[in-house]
Amino acid sequence: MAQLVPNLLRQEVARLAEQDARIDGRERFEGRDFTLETDCLYNAEGSAKVTMGKTVVYAGVKFEIRTPWPDRPAEGSLMCGAELRPVAHRKYEPGPPSPESIELGRVVDRGIRESGCIDMNSLCIIPGEKVWGVMIDIHVLSDGGNIFDACGLAAIAALRTAVVPAERFDVGEDYTLPVKGTPIMASFTRVGGRYIYDPCEEEELGGDERIHITIGDEGHLHSLQKGLRGVFTPAEFAEIFKVAQNKCAELRKVVAEKEAN
Amino acid sequence: MGGYGDVQLLREDGLRLDGRKVDEMRPVSIQAGILPAADGSAMVTHGLNVAVAAVYGPMEAHPRKIQRQDRAVIDVRYNMAPFSTSDRIRPGFNRRSREISKVTAESLESVVLVERYPRAKIRVEIEILAAEAGTRCAGITAASVALADAGIPMRDMIVGVASGKIEGTVVLDLDKAEDNYGQADLPVGILPNTGEIAFLQMDGDLSPEEYDLAMEYNFKAAGEIHEIMVEALRARYEESEN
Numbered sequence: 001m002a003q004l005v006p007n008l009l010r011q012e013v014a015r016l017a018e019q020d021a022r023i024d025g026r027e028r029f030e031g032r033d034f035t036l037e038t039d040c041l042y043n044a045e046g047s048a049k050v051t052m053g054k055t056v057v058y059a060g061v062k063f064e065i066r067t068p069w070p071d072r073p074a075e076g077s078l079m080c081g082a083e084l085r086p087v088a089h090r091k092y093e094p095g096p097p098s099p100e101s102i103e104l105g106r107v108v109d110r111g112i113r114e115s116g117c118i119d120m121n122s123l124c125i126i127p128g129e130k131v132w133g134v135m136i137d138i139h140v141l142s143d144g145g146n147i148f149d150a151c152g153l154a155a156i157a158a159l160r161t162a163v164v165p166a167e168r169f170d171v172g173e174d175y176t177l178p179v180k181g182t183p184i185m186a187s188f189t190r191v192g193g194r195y196i197y198d199p200c201e202e203e204e205l206g207g208d209e210r211i212h213i214t215i216g217d218e219g220h221l222h223s224l225q226k227g228l229r230g231v232f233t234p235a236e237f238a239e240i241f242k243v244a245q246n247k248c249a250e251l252r253k254v255v256a257e258k259e260a261n
Numbered sequence: 262m263g264g265y266g267d268v269q270l271l272r273e274d275g276l277r278l279d280g281r282k283v284d285e286m287r288p289v290s291i292q293a294g295i296l297p298a299a300d301g302s303a304m305v306t307h308g309l310n311v312a313v314a315a316v317y318g319p320m321e322a323h324p325r326k327i328q329r330q331d332r333a334v335i336d337v338r339y340n341m342a343p344f345s346t347s348d349r350i351r352p353g354f355n356r357r358s359r360e361i362s363k364v365t366a367e368s369l370e371s372v373v374l375v376e377r378y379p380r381a382k383i384r385v386e387i388e389i390l391a392a393e394a395g396t397r398c399a400g401i402t403a404a405s406v407a408l409a410d411a412g413i414p415m416r417d418m419i420v421g422v423a424s425g426k427i428e429g430t431v432v433l434d435l436d437k438a439e440d441n442y443g444q445a446d447l448p449v450g451i452l453p454n455t456g457e458i459a460f461l462q463m464d465g466d467l468s469p470e471e472y473d474l475a476m477e478y479n480f481k482a483a484g485e486i487h488e489i490m491v492e493a494l495r496a497r498y499e500e501s502e503n
Contacts, residue, residue, distance in 0.1 A: 135340065
């Protein structure tokens with residue numbers, strides 16, 4: 001039974017792929033409608049809600065004061081974690097963090113960290129004694145496909161609205177966290193033999209491997225990840241990389257517009 | 262209860278710090294059907310609290326040892342998001358969330374017609390996104406609307422409300438400061454149509470008279486919240502008709 005539905009879906013998406021069609025009627029590289037909302041959670045120092053099709057995720061930023069690592073006395077830290085809790089889909093079960101949720105959190109973490117958008121030295125309060133630890137927690141509430149892109153977008157949007165709660169910790173006045181840049185992720189899944197952008201739930205179920213590309217403001221790559229079973233050719237990557245450049249630039253513009261308002 | 266004593270929670274004019282009257286509730290808004298992956302869902306905003314509930318099922322109950330031959334089991338998980346409180350909380354279950362999950366499940370089992378689904382499981386997931394005192398009540402209210410949204414037959418919904426005592430005065434719906442420095446908290450789950458109580462907890466210090474007054478406030482507030490719950494479900498059905 002567990003394999004029956006994926007197999008039927010697999011046949012269906014393969015049939016559609018022959019006509020270069022998708023199960024929900026989109027073009028091959030067309031994303032779903034999405035919404036972005038920021039500053040939406042009262043107790044988080046920065047927050048964002050993203051919906052993409054049937055996917056709903058929230059991200060919240062919290063700060064804590066910690067002692068710096070001995071070899072990096074003037075650097076704060078950044079941590080990004082994702083939770084795939086049973087609320088998000090009937091397939092998720094309670095228990096310790098699954099490999100899937102660890103991968104998700106780490107891929108989003110790498111894209112943000114490696115883009116260098118947070119200067120770790122700016123998180124120093126007293127060198128060798130006190131630094132800020134920044135924690136981005138991502139909460140997936142509804143998994144309708146492509147949670148990676150939704151989580152990446154929510155995480156960076158939340159981070160960019162974060163206010164450092166210095167007053168509450170008695171170390172000065174509150175200030176907006178300096179974030180230089182907006183790394184954005186674009187994800188592709190092989191469905192019916194070719195890569196499509198922004199897979200929906202059915203395409204993930206009836207598809208194969210996926211590739212996640214995070215791109216920074218200058219168009220540079222900051223994180224890549226291939227997940228699930230399958231292989232791809234350099235030509236295939238070149239094609240989706242070009243698409244990813246455009247998609248990421250578009251999404252970055254949406255984040256900037258959101259902030260301008 | 263904190264019982265610090267030196268924090269003033271009632272103003273000279275008899276109003277509370279946030280300007281509410283003693284029997285005044287924080288604003289409540291409810292949306293049904295907000296999570297597309299779930300069979301039923303709801304979001305309850307109660308003051309600054311935000312609770313989301315998702316319902317999955319009825320489905321096969323596994324592991325099999327949790328199955329009941331004559332009825333469905335309701336599996337509730339109450340969980341606070343790491344960013345829901347002032348200080349971040351480490352992800353994962355703790356003793357508090359386990360207890361709240363257990364008593365919430367038991368109260369929901371008393372209104373859902375569980376005997377219609379022998380050997381099945383109904384999963385209720387409660388996620389607290391913002392916590393400012395009163396999350397278990399907001400969670401029960403959200404769970405009830407989500408169960409109704411999922412089309413699961415119930416005798417009645419449950420409305421989660423709380424009253425308490427600050428500076429010797431009984432007040433409806435404690436906020437964060439009142440919860441921290443107040444003298445008593447009485448969260449209940451009320452069946453608005455039958456007037457029965459399915460959920461009850463209390464801590465602090467209440468005289469019998471104070472208990473009666475707190476319950477009176479709770480029932481009055483439950484009626485108000487129930488109207489908002491029904492309105493949320495009606496809006497959901499009207500939306501799905503179009």
